[in-house]
Amino acid sequence: MSESIFNRIAMLRAERGLSRRELADALGVHYQTIGYLERGEYSPSLHLALRIAEYFEVPVEVVFSIRPFPRLGSSEHSA
Template structure:
């Protein structure tokens, strides 16, 4: 496990809902570039922001953020 890296599924959740980075940023009250930094793993969110993102998507925080890379979509079904 890489030290300090927080993996996320923000881009997947955003695409699933059909919303832009700008729309998500406006809903969360952050700059749209912050969403890009988060999605690329260049920035780890505060706990408060992470909880707000999970709440926005109506999923558990573990469905959005992880200390380990998420499995590729479909790989869980193949097991």
């Protein structure tokens, strides 16, 4: 049984103007690992998930979820 882990790595990386390679170098992983994570083709170890959250200085649940994140600008967020 395969369980999906959803993430906001691409969004966080784009907000900071980082390439996949720059993030990978900072985390000590191969740049392709970042691509696999962003596409949901690979679920990170707990250690890597915590390192990614620490790197972006956010709680781990801001980066990762077992449910899809709501789309930005969706009616759930409208006033």
